[in-house]
Amino acid sequence: MSPFDRAADRRAAAAARHRLLPEGRVAGPMPWIIAIMMFLTVLSAAAGLGLGAAVQAMGADLAGRATVQIVEANADQRDRLSASVAQALRTTAYVRAVHPVAPAALADQIRPWLGQDAVSGDLPIPALIDIELTPGETGAKVDRLRHQLRAVSPKVRIEPHAAFLAPLAGLLSTLGWLAAGIVLLMSLATGAVVVLAARAAHDSHRGTIDVLHLMGATDVQIARLFQRRIGLDALFGGALGFTVALLVIVLLGARLLATGSELLTAIHLPWTDWAILAALPVGCVLLATLAARWTVLRSLGRLL
Amino acid sequence: MGFTAARPLCHGRQVGEAGSAKAPKTRMSAIVQFENVGLRYGLDSETLSDVSFSLASGGFYFLTGASGAGKTSLLKLLYLAQRPSRGVIRLFGEDVVTLPRKRLPGFRRRIGVVFQDFRLVPHLSVYDNIALPLRVAGMEEAEIDAPVSEMLNWVGLGDRGQARPATLSGGEQQRVAIARAVIGRPEILVADEPTGNVDADMARRLLTLFEALNRLGTTIVVATHDLPLIAQVGSAQMMKLDKGRLSDPTGSLRYPPRPPGAG
Numbered sequence: 164m165s166p167f168d169r170a171a172d173r174r175a176a177a178a179a180r181h182r183l184l185p186e187g188r189v190a191g192p193m194p195w196i197i198a199i200m201m202f203l204t205v206l207s208a209a210a211g212l213g214l215g216a217a218v219q220a221m222g223a224d225l226a227g228r229a230t231v232q233i234v235e236a237n238a239d240q241r242d243r244l245s246a247s248v249a250q251a252l253r254t255t256a257y258v259r260a261v262h263p264v265a266p267a268a269l270a271d272q273i274r275p276w277l278g279q280d281a282v283s284g285d286l287p288i289p290a291l292i293d294i295e296l297t298p299g300e301t302g303a304k305v306d307r308l309r310h311q312l313r314a315v316s317p318k319v320r321i322e323p324h325a326a327f328l329a330p331l332a333g334l335l336s337t338l339g340w341l342a343a344g345i346v347l348l349m350s351l352a353t354g355a356v357v358v359l360a361a362r363a364a365h366d367s368h369r370g371t372i373d374v375l376h377l378m379g380a381t382d383v384q385i386a387r388l389f390q391r392r393i394g395l396d397a398l399f400g401g402a403l404g405f406t407v408a409l410l411v412i413v414l415l416g417a418r419l420l421a422t423g424s425e426l427l428t429a430i431h432l433p434w435t436d437w438a439i440l441a442a443l444p445v446g447c448v449l450l451a452t453l454a455a456r457w458t459v460l461r462s463l464g465r466l467l
Numbered sequence: 468m469g470f471t472a473a474r475p476l477c478h479g480r481q482v483g484e485a486g487s488a489k490a491p492k493t494r495m496s497a498i499v500q501f502e503n504v505g506l507r508y509g510l511d512s513e514t515l516s517d518v519s520f521s522l523a524s525g526g527f528y529f530l531t532g533a534s535g536a537g538k539t540s541l542l543k544l545l546y547l548a549q550r551p552s553r554g555v556i557r558l559f560g561e562d563v564v565t566l567p568r569k570r571l572p573g574f575r576r577r578i579g580v581v582f583q584d585f586r587l588v589p590h591l592s593v594y595d596n597i598a599l600p601l602r603v604a605g606m607e608e609a610e611i612d613a614p615v616s617e618m619l620n621w622v623g624l625g626d627r628g629q630a631r632p633a634t635l636s637g638g639e640q641q642r643v644a645i646a647r648a649v650i651g652r653p654e655i656l657v658a659d660e661p662t663g664n665v666d667a668d669m670a671r672r673l674l675t676l677f678e679a680l681n682r683l684g685t686t687i688v689v690a691t692h693d694l695p696l697i698a699q700v701g702s703a704q705m706m707k708l709d710k711g712r713l714s715d716p717t718g719s720l721r722y723p724p725r726p727p728g729a730g
């Protein structure tokens with residue numbers, strides 16, 4: 164037999180095997196249930212991965228950054244003190260960059276809350292200096308700077324950025340873990356749906372199974388028929404749910420970008436995360452196939 | 468071809484001997500051996516009790532008895548659909564009662580079964596139904612067509628290969644069931660009331676098919692309560708079940724009674 168004939172023979176044998184269970188792939192609710200679950204799973208996973216990336220970006224961004232405040236009511240003294248503090252910071256070895264915040268920029272930032280009074284000069288607004296520290300041991304360096312600046316003036320304070328954004332980062336991290344939990348629960352639910360569907364299919368094809376069994380078909384031969392059928396249903400449902408979820412993620416991404424918010428635009432998906440999302444429908448098919456095989460083999464194991 | 472079925476003998480014990488330590492020696496050609504077999508469903512009383520017999524390879528056997536006597540239960544033990552509650556069953560020389568479950572498919576492939584209710588797979592064509600045992604056995608597709616076509620012609624359904632079972636008459640379905648049971652050239656063919664749903668003419672033709680198969684060396688076991696049918700097979704032996712017990716398994720209950728001194 165030539166390789167071509169052998170391939171044709173294998174195709175014919177596969178077609179004959181596939182006829183053993185009635186055709187009609189998208190039959191029953193299982194593919195649609197899997198589509199809905201895949202849709203929700205992909206959205207949850209995308210949210211988890213996006214929030215994780217945001218927390219990571221935020222952490223990388225904020226690590227080693229701090230703001231020095233010069234809280235002095237007298238504007239002249241404040242300017243002088245600010246200049247001397249900036250100079251002192253520039254000469255500190257572990258301070259990589261010093262960026263005094265321009266009074267106009269500061270006024271712009273507080274104007275939404277305080278109105279035009281913010282720039283009238285009547286309000287004592289502290290001077291701010293943003294600094295970047297050299298990498299590593301941020302906490303210790305901030306403590307050393309705090310001592311150093313207190314020696315210059317007790318009116319000078321230093322606040323590491325990570326400290327005031329820590330609760331937000333914690334919230335995002337918790338949401339990320341919640342999303343991971345949801346993905347896990349959805350996977351378990353998908354497995355349970357497949358087990359129920361496999362049992363139902365097994366029961367409804369009991370007559371055919373009995374005949375095959377008594378003809379000497381092995382459990383694995385029979386289980387393969389169900390594996391394939393349920394695998395195809397899972398493939399259809401998974402692909403459909405994934406595609407719709409993908410569209411929603413792209414649309415949401417566009418909306419997040421449109422907000423212009425630095426925080427919201429930090430929620431993004433690098434290509435590795437897209438690869439993880441793409442692996443979800445594949446995992447769903449594998450999970451469904453294995454669950455179907457396990458269920459059918461268990462059912463057959465009860466027969467003689 | 469080339470196989471001439473010797474006049475088979477049915478070796479067994481009277482009910483009173485069941486369980487005796489002095490079990491009769493079976494011949495080397497015994498293909499089926501039952502020793503003190505009992506079968507109980509759940510907590511009910513035994514459906515089969517103390518059944519002991521052996522069947523010679525290449526023999527033709529009828530199993531008869533009234534409805535509810537246990538014929539189908541005995542056949543289920545024979546084609547490995549059921550394990551006995553007690554006793555020993557040997558098929559092809561091996562104890563199948565203690566045989567690991569994973570080895571049973573290999574034994575089942577050596578046994579063809581014609582079910583009382585045919586059990587054709589309704590969504591498969593006649594052709595695919597008949598090809599089923601060959602596909603289960605892993606035969607290549609290219610090698611399947613010739614025997615299936617030959618079998619279709621043999622049972623007179625050469626032009627109905629693509630028909631669905633539901634479109635066939637009872638007799639045609641019966642012939643498909645027989646073709647499916649014999650296409651794998653089983654060593655034992657078990658048929659449960661194969662003529663129960665067909666007219667007398669068809670019953671005679673089916674029996675002719677069984678005899679032809681028997682001449683090829685297949686051991687035939689047919690459960691029936693159709694005594695005139697039994698009379699048509701001169702070489703056959705008859706076992707009778709009565710309330711779950713095998714009575715007079717020596718063949719003397721043949722119908723019509725065998726003349727003294729005959730075979």
